[in-house]
Amino acid sequence: APMALHSVTGPELACANFAASHTVATARKARQGLSIVAMQLESTARVRIAAAGEMVIADANDSALLQVAAQWKLDFETEALRRPPTEPNAFEESRYFIRGLADSRSLFFWRSSAGEPVCMVATPRKVGQA
Secondary structure, eight states: OOOOOSOOOSOHHHHHHHHHHHHHHHSOOOOOOOOOOOOOOOOOOOOOOOOOEEEEEOOTTOHHHHHHHHHHHHHHHHHHSOOOTTSTTHHHHHHHHHHHHHHTTOEEEEEETTSOEEEEEEOSSOTTOO
């Protein structure tokens, strides 16, 4: 079965051409639209904890770590963006996205002093790139 796309981002003409091709290939009508979600931090707690550990670049061959990252991404989308985790292929889409970040060496983790991943950050594009 064809995978449903959550969104496509890029120059308008390129996206329109992609959408037309996707519609032909999947027999699913693409819907053009723009959705912006803005979040504002209302308050923070002052916590001073020495965070022992180190930042590491994700190893694209560490499938267990990439599984964790894909689940974290899906959990974030569920909580912050209110994306239902039960959408068809939601986890597979998350895993595919995370794999791309790892392959491009754009995914980083903070590992605790015990070696456990405790948070992640990604740089999917450099400043000034589309």
